[in-house]
Amino acid sequence: MSSVATWPSQAETWLDQRGKGAWIAAMILGFVFFWPVGLALLAYMIWSKRMFGNCKKSRNARHAAYTFRSSGNSAFDAYKADTLRRLEEEQQSFQNFLKRLRDAKDKAEFDQFMEERERSSRNSEPQEA
Template sequence: MNQSALIRPDWTPATIALMVLGFVVFWPLGLAMLAYIVFGDRLKTFKKDANEAVDGAFASWRGKCGGRRGRGPSFRSATGNVAFDDWREAELARLDEERRKLDEMREEFDAYVRELRRAKDQEEFDRFMRERRAAGQGDVPGFPAT
């Protein structure tokens, strides 16, 4: 923790003044400041423990719901109509395949855009170096001549 901070969970003149001011203005503010002074160093641990508990609860909930992303519970024979259930499973598989293809296309496009930006940056840098040499300033130490 950064011990150079003005407001840290410790008995410093600033925190004591804020606590007293909080009690004067509105007593719950002073009480909150007192709690921060006393228990503030445990906030990171509390937050980590709370996040892990919530993540565990949602992980168990996802496990009970079939573990399928964004579709809720897995109903194999929810309608009682086997033909409909088979068609639905086939459609969901087709949609998953379409999603995978779209994700691949997006990744390819992102790579293409990154390459375009890199090429544009390289061209701008080369133009800067040409203009610098033309102005008679010479090469920059540590950079290769282009």
């Protein structure tokens, strides 16, 4: 069951490693053999932005293929794994920091909006003498 679920991601990784030409060839073959497959591949390529420019995901997939290969030196592999883990933790911390920063900015803007709204509603109410 799990091999059925993973074959699309394996095929995607395989095509990403070979570049945009492989995606286009797969799409053309899809049109030749069964046109809905070609149409589905075209839609996916457009939706995932593989059709335009350098695909960030395909670059990351190619980079990941080289990053996690063993060098044969166990001490270096351990150092590399530890460094990559630490960098991923720092990246996650930074992303959390940016999220908190955006949330604080959104809250400040909302509070300012509510104050201005309250001020304008007080000014628009008729004054009793």
